[in-house]
Amino acid sequence: MAYEKEDLDHLVEETETYLNDRKYVSAREAIIDLEPFDIAYIMEELPEDTIPLMFRLLPKELAAEVFVELDTDSQEKLIKGFSKAELKEVLDELYLDDTVDIIEEMPANVVKRILATTDPDTRRSINNILQYPEDSTGSIMTTEYVDVKRNMTVADALKKIRRVGQDMETINVMYIVDRDRHLLGFLSIRDLLLAEETQLMEEIMDTSVIAAQTLDDQEETARKFEKYDFLTMPIVDKENRLVGIVTVDDALDVLVEETTEDIERMAAITPSYKPYLNTGILETVRSRIPWLLLLMISATFTGQIISSFEDALASQAILTAYIPMLMDTGGNSGSQASVSIIRGISLDEISLKDLGKVIWKEIRVSVIVGCVLAVCNFGKLMLVDRMIFHNPITTNIALVICCTLVVTVFAAKLVGCTLPIFAKAIGFDPAVMASPFITTIVDAISLLIYFRFAQTLLGI
Amino acid sequence: MAYEKEDLDHLVEETETYLNDRKYVSAREAIIDLEPFDIAYIMEELPEDTIPLMFRLLPKELAAEVFVELDTDSQEKLIKGFSKAELKEVLDELYLDDTVDIIEEMPANVVKRILATTDPDTRRSINNILQYPEDSTGSIMTTEYVDVKRNMTVADALKKIRRVGQDMETINVMYIVDRDRHLLGFLSIRDLLLAEETQLMEEIMDTSVIAAQTLDDQEETARKFEKYDFLTMPIVDKENRLVGIVTVDDALDVLVEETTEDIERMAAITPSYKPYLNTGILETVRSRIPWLLLLMISATFTGQIISSFEDALASQAILTAYIPMLMDTGGNSGSQASVSIIRGISLDEISLKDLGKVIWKEIRVSVIVGCVLAVCNFGKLMLVDRMIFHNPITTNIALVICCTLVVTVFAAKLVGCTLPIFAKAIGFDPAVMASPFITTIVDAISLLIYFRFAQTLLGI
Numbered sequence: 001m002a003y004e005k006e007d008l009d010h011l012v013e014e015t016e017t018y019l020n021d022r023k024y025v026s027a028r029e030a031i032i033d034l035e036p037f038d039i040a041y042i043m044e045e046l047p048e049d050t051i052p053l054m055f056r057l058l059p060k061e062l063a064a065e066v067f068v069e070l071d072t073d074s075q076e077k078l079i080k081g082f083s084k085a086e087l088k089e090v091l092d093e094l095y096l097d098d099t100v101d102i103i104e105e106m107p108a109n110v111v112k113r114i115l116a117t118t119d120p121d122t123r124r125s126i127n128n129i130l131q132y133p134e135d136s137t138g139s140i141m142t143t144e145y146v147d148v149k150r151n152m153t154v155a156d157a158l159k160k161i162r163r164v165g166q167d168m169e170t171i172n173v174m175y176i177v178d179r180d181r182h183l184l185g186f187l188s189i190r191d192l193l194l195a196e197e198t199q200l201m202e203e204i205m206d207t208s209v210i211a212a213q214t215l216d217d218q219e220e221t222a223r224k225f226e227k228y229d230f231l232t233m234p235i236v237d238k239e240n241r242l243v244g245i246v247t248v249d250d251a252l253d254v255l256v257e258e259t260t261e262d263i264e265r266m267a268a269i270t271p272s273y274k275p276y277l278n279t280g281i282l283e284t285v286r287s288r289i290p291w292l293l294l295l296m297i298s299a300t301f302t303g304q305i306i307s308s309f310e311d312a313l314a315s316q317a318i319l320t321a322y323i324p325m326l327m328d329t330g331g332n333s334g335s336q337a338s339v340s341i342i343r344g345i346s347l348d349e350i351s352l353k354d355l356g357k358v359i360w361k362e363i364r365v366s367v368i369v370g371c372v373l374a375v376c377n378f379g380k381l382m383l384v385d386r387m388i389f390h391n392p393i394t395t396n397i398a399l400v401i402c403c404t405l406v407v408t409v410f411a412a413k414l415v416g417c418t419l420p421i422f423a424k425a426i427g428f429d430p431a432v433m434a435s436p437f438i439t440t441i442v443d444a445i446s447l448l449i450y451f452r453f454a455q456t457l458l459g460i
Numbered sequence: 461m462a463y464e465k466e467d468l469d470h471l472v473e474e475t476e477t478y479l480n481d482r483k484y485v486s487a488r489e490a491i492i493d494l495e496p497f498d499i500a501y502i503m504e505e506l507p508e509d510t511i512p513l514m515f516r517l518l519p520k521e522l523a524a525e526v527f528v529e530l531d532t533d534s535q536e537k538l539i540k541g542f543s544k545a546e547l548k549e550v551l552d553e554l555y556l557d558d559t560v561d562i563i564e565e566m567p568a569n570v571v572k573r574i575l576a577t578t579d580p581d582t583r584r585s586i587n588n589i590l591q592y593p594e595d596s597t598g599s600i601m602t603t604e605y606v607d608v609k610r611n612m613t614v615a616d617a618l619k620k621i622r623r624v625g626q627d628m629e630t631i632n633v634m635y636i637v638d639r640d641r642h643l644l645g646f647l648s649i650r651d652l653l654l655a656e657e658t659q660l661m662e663e664i665m666d667t668s669v670i671a672a673q674t675l676d677d678q679e680e681t682a683r684k685f686e687k688y689d690f691l692t693m694p695i696v697d698k699e700n701r702l703v704g705i706v707t708v709d710d711a712l713d714v715l716v717e718e719t720t721e722d723i724e725r726m727a728a729i730t731p732s733y734k735p736y737l738n739t740g741i742l743e744t745v746r747s748r749i750p751w752l753l754l755l756m757i758s759a760t761f762t763g764q765i766i767s768s769f770e771d772a773l774a775s776q777a778i779l780t781a782y783i784p785m786l787m788d789t790g791g792n793s794g795s796q797a798s799v800s801i802i803r804g805i806s807l808d809e810i811s812l813k814d815l816g817k818v819i820w821k822e823i824r825v826s827v828i829v830g831c832v833l834a835v836c837n838f839g840k841l842m843l844v845d846r847m848i849f850h851n852p853i854t855t856n857i858a859l860v861i862c863c864t865l866v867v868t869v870f871a872a873k874l875v876g877c878t879l880p881i882f883a884k885a886i887g888f889d890p891a892v893m894a895s896p897f898i899t900t901i902v903d904a905i906s907l908l909i910y911f912r913f914a915q916t917l918l919g920i
Contacts, residue, residue: 005808005811005813006811006813009813033668034668035668035670035687035688036688037687037688158653161653162653162654165650165653165654166650166654171649171650171653172632172649172691189631189632189649189653190625190626190631193618193621193622193625193631194622194625194626208493208494208495210495225712226712226713226716227495227497228495228497229709231632231691231708248691248708248709248712249689249708252685252686252708252712252715253686255712255715255716256686256715256807259719260803260807262723263722263723263726263799263803264799264800264803266723266726266799267795267796267798267799267800267894268792268795268796269796269799269800275804275807275809276800276801276803276804276809276810276818277804277809277810277814277817277818277821281821281824281825281828282828284821284825285825285828285829285832288793288796288825288829289829289832289833291792291796292789292792292793292796292829292833292869293832293833293836295788295789295792296785296788296789296833296836296837297840299784299785299788299789300785300840300844300845302784302785302788303781303782303784303785303845304781304849306780306781306783306784307778307781307849307851310777310778310780310781313777313780314774314777317770317773317774318767318770320766320770320773320780320783321763321764321766321767321770322763323766323780323783323784324759324762324763324766324783324787324903324907325756325759325760325762325763327784327787328755328756328759328762328896328899328900328903329752329755329756329759331791331896331899332728332751332752332755332896333748333752335727335728335896336727336728336729336748336751336752338727339723339724339726339727339729340724340727340729340736341736343720343723343724343736344735344736344737347716347720347735348465349735349736349737350736350737351465351466353465353466353469354737357737358736358737361737361741361744364741365741365744365745365748368741368742368745369745369748369749369752372745372749372753373749373752373753373756376753376756377756380757380760384760385760385763389764389767391767409752434727436788436791436792436795439788439791440788443784443788447784
């Protein structure tokens with residue numbers, strides 16, 4: 001049964017009552033049938049000093065699985081509190097890539113403690129994975145996979161799986177390598193089970209294998225899981241030698257993480273990897289202030305444009321009232337275009353080559369959108385604003401506002417669709433070019449257009 | 461080997477040349493080793509009338525896999541062009557959930573053609589899945605899974621897999637049911653292979669199984685794959701009877717689709733499920749115009765606020781120049797908060813219960829952010845704007861602007877963090893409450909505050 005957040009919060013209270021009453025067996029029973037992720041949630045909601053106690057109530061294997069799901073702070077506290085034997089027990093149960101993930105988040109003294117407790121083989125593998133740059137495919141791979149030689153029979157392979165399968169992260173796919181570990185092909189467990197016992201690996205393996213390289217960007221590799229419906233993907237070095245695999249659960253985590261990063265960048269927030277409620281006040285402030293400052297200061301230009309047309313505004317004060325509408329509509333039009341393009345780039349649907357197509361599309365869309373908005377706005381200005389609100393709107397003033405609207409929407413959509421593609425082309429993250437950035441540019445453009453039309457049509 | 465978009469575009473040209481020269485074998489060889497997704501991409505880029513030809517060049521099984529990856533328009537054209545025998549061949553190769561996905565997108569006459577060609581059993585399963593509402597878990601499940609009875613031995617189960625495994629979407633996990641099909645537990649292929657041949661299913665099965673119900677929201681089910689690292693998940697009816705499974709590749713597609721939907725809503729776009737470049741001009745216009753119109757009309761209030769303070773603005777014209785900066789900073793501050801909260805809600809990290817925590821956090825963040833921005837802005841006003849640009853800034857005017865900044869940031873963050881949570885609580889999509897919507901509200905608030913401070917501090 002799956003638990004909703006509300007059910008879990010209820011279980012937290014229940015468990016806490018048991019712990020206070022020292023009914024440890026009941027506390028254990030309340031949570032032991034849950035998934036590791038949910039147990040971790042409950043432990044984090046309990047008073048901090050009960051975490052080690054709860055942890056020791058769990059059976060060894062489950063405890064290790066829960067450990068992986070805990071947040072970094074709780075993991076660190078537990079590791080520091082463990083006896084050497086306890087730490088070894090937990091680490092022995094972990095998959096290699098989980099151990100690496102944990103090590104990457106820990107301070108140096110804790111890392112030292114972890115590495116000292118693992119056996120030499122594991123330590124070598126950990127160090128190997130740790131050397132790959134953050135965000136590279138190598139940093140999310142595991143070295144625990146089943147590989148078989150080309151001249152093994154199906155029976156040999158099944159025997160190998162029965163021998164080493166327990167320690168591998170997955171046995172759903174096995175990889176066939178030659179003597180120098182060059183990747184030759186793969187075989188799913190299904191095809192293995194359906195084959196004759198005497199068939200050779202090289203006879204039945206699938207050679208059209210898609211591999212990623214250790215230094216490929218992790219998001220790029222993760223997108224391939226989405227495109228090709230993989231469960232695992234082999235990772236090779238530059239000489240096409242198999243060095244690890246990435247599994248779909250890690251690819252999924254990467255996709256969610258990278259998408260959150262995109263969304264945060266689009267909203268002018270420096271991405272963090274922590275859930276909102278776990279992020280400290282100062283950390284949140286730091287992730288938001290630089291962008292607000294930058295955007296605040298760039299709004300100076302908009303202000304200066306208004307200042308320089310002060311006389312025009314003084315002679316037709318009503319023009320000021322429509323500045324917010326023009327700026328907002330421009331900003332919204334621009335961000336509609338930019339966000340569509342940024343998402344398209346993330347999903348690998350749009351590249352620099354498509355620039356012409358994108359611009360041509362946005363030109364046509366913006367002409368239609370701009371004209372429809374202008375016509376509606378003209379009607380509203382003459383009927384609502386003039387007749388009901390008694391604003392001093394003349395036909396010429398309405399024309400100034402509506403012509404500005406058409407040109408602003410046009411400019412906003414063009415800026416919005418091109419900037420992210422250019423950003424990508426010169427190696428920046430396109431997501432940074434989203435709404436706030438576009439808004440600042442479009443504000444300035446729309447004001448310049450506004451005053452130009454006012455000067456021409458109103459003769460001021 | 462994995463192909464980049466550029467490589468594929470090159471292959472498109474190559475294939476087109478072969479087709480023009482009627483070198484069909486070369487055309488076939490150019491693409492036959494690619495993944496179905498990439499072949500589909502190439503076929504869609506080729507001249508439309510070559511799609512059926514290319515399709516017939518592919519071996520039967522690969523052709524079916526490519527068919528699944530084609531866009532709806534190409535699928536429809538192919539189905540209409542197929543002979544009855546050809547259609548049957550393709551449909552027989554498809555997995556059930558793929559057939560259902562295709563049927564859901566096709567017009568009625570094509571659906572009729574498909575259903576007439578499938579065998580009665582498949583037709584019954586298709587109709588069964590089709591009856592589930594769009595966005596429900598039932599609509600993305602497949603009925604092709606391996607189920608075994610509790611009293612079967614490991615040897616029996618292996619025999620069953622060898623018999624039916626070829627037609628199942630996955631054999632990585634099998635599900636144990638009783639005589640009335642109630643779900644009792646599951647067993648991974650790994651545990652099956654590692655067990656003794658004579659052990660019974662009920663002895664070795666894992667009973668802590670998390671299932672979803674057919675009517676659960678598909679996004680909710682997909683999030684469970686992310687949380688719990690599942691490869692498949694059993695789907696049960698209200699009586700806990702097993703009716704299907706969802707596999708991780710479909711869950712991944714749902715997550716990507718729902719996230720794109722969120723992002724589009726946040727940018728005031730009505731979500732569509734089509735890639736940007738495949739969406740028609742009018743469709744794009746329709747997805748953008750309603751929101752722009754709505755937001756344009758709500759900007760009327762901002763305009764009316766400015767109109768009603770016309771006299772104040774006339775006496776201190778310089779105040780107008782800082783309206784854009786205040787509005788933009790307010791909008792950006794608000795959308796930083798709202799976007800963080802919306803993402804948190806999507807990822808199930810924030811619920812109504814957390815409202816107090818969220819507000820308390822945003823209050824502290826906004827006070828710090830507001831004060832830092834105000835101090836920086838004060839410095840900029842007095843040093844840059846007054847000394848370099850020679851704007852007529854007095855200390856009092858700078859104070860008006862900076863006090864407004866503090867209160868605006870405060871109000872913006874509060875509105876930004878509460879609206880999405882309330883929207884969720886009353887059953888709306890929180891994503892609609894993102895930047896553009898918040899901006900419109902915050903614009904009005906910041907102007908009111910601005911003029912109030914101006915009246916108080918400048919006595920106008």
